[in-house]
Amino acid sequence: MNRKITLTLGLLCLMAITAANAQVQPTTSGTVDAPVKGTPYLNDAYVEGTILFANNSRTAPVRYNAHRDLIEFEAGGQARVLDPSTTIKRVDFGETTFVVEKYKDDGITKYGYFALLDSGKVTLFSKKSVKFTPAMKGRALDGGDQAAEYRRAPDEFYFKFAGSEVTKVKNIKSMIAAFPDKQEELSAFAKKEKISPRNEEELTKLIKYYNSL
Numbered sequence: 001m002n003r004k005i006t007l008t009l010g011l012l013c014l015m016a017i018t019a020a021n022a023q024v025q026p027t028t029s030g031t032v033d034a035p036v037k038g039t040p041y042l043n044d045a046y047v048e049g050t051i052l053f054a055n056n057s058r059t060a061p062v063r064y065n066a067h068r069d070l071i072e073f074e075a076g077g078q079a080r081v082l083d084p085s086t087t088i089k090r091v092d093f094g095e096t097t098f099v100v101e102k103y104k105d106d107g108i109t110k111y112g113y114f115a116l117l118d119s120g121k122v123t124l125f126s127k128k129s130v131k132f133t134p135a136m137k138g139r140a141l142d143g144g145d146q147a148a149e150y151r152r153a154p155d156e157f158y159f160k161f162a163g164s165e166v167t168k169v170k171n172i173k174s175m176i177a178a179f180p181d182k183q184e185e186l187s188a189f190a191k192k193e194k195i196s197p198r199n200e201e202e203l204t205k206l207i208k209y210y211n212s213l
Contacts, residue, residue: 038150040067040130042096046074049093051082062093066130067150069112071098084111101125101166103158114158114166117204120211122179125166126200127156157203169197172206182213 046061051073060073071082071091082088084100091098097116102109114125135148158166159175169175172195176186189195189209195202 036135036148036150038130038152040065040132040150042066042128042130043094046072047093049073049091051091052089054087054089062091064096064098064113064128066128066152067132069129071113084113086111090116099125101158101160103127103166103168117157117200118207118211120207121161122207122210123160124204124207125158125160127158129153129156154198155200157197157200159207169203171197179210182210185213186210 042064044063046063048059049062050057050059051062051071060075062071062073064070065072065081069084071084071088073080073082082091086100088100091113098113099116100111101114102111103114104110105112112127114127117124117126129152130150131153133146133149133151136146157169159169159178160166161180167175167178172190175197176183176190179186186206186209190206193202193205195206197203
């Protein structure tokens with residue numbers, strides 16, 4: 001009788017310990033599985049476009065992955081990717097034209113896709129990007145978990161003269177100083193029009209003005 005009671009108590013204790021351990025899960029490195037907000041693409045939908053290579057061209061449904069800086073296109077029912085390289089001359093889809101240029105990103109020289117804004121004696125580009133923030137446990141304002149998220153970063157702008165590499169627009173004064181001529185006219189125009197180095201429409205207006213001189 002005493003042996004049966006001892007065995008029964010032992011089993012009950014073992015079950016209690018097992019149940020307690022089952023409720024305590026090891027934590028990961030601050031991340032949680034959760035639906036991802038936003039999108040890595042400039043636009044999720046594919047748009048019929050034209051890809052111009054050095055020796056040929058092709059039409060296909062196209063979209064731009066702004067997080068990975070890749071052009072994606074559909075061929076034979078499958079998604080394909082185009083890394084930015086000198087073999088790609090331009091990609092046209094919708095109202096956007098992308099070209100490949102060499103530039104410096106955090107001190108590293110690489111090739112990337114740039115949206116063409118205006119061309120002439122000087123060419124103006126915008127660099128589009130999407131940043132990714134991983135899910136974090138307990139980081140939301142209400143103390144809950146913060147979902148992973150893709151978020152559009154502000155566009156960055158670059159300009160280029162024939163035969164040179166692209167230069168990032170940091171401010172209007174240094175931008176105009178890099179021009180080989182018409183600096184007084186450009187300075188007066190930028191002051192009059194209140195050109196901002198972060199506004200696509202205003203920068204395009206400045207470049208169009210220079211290209212018209």
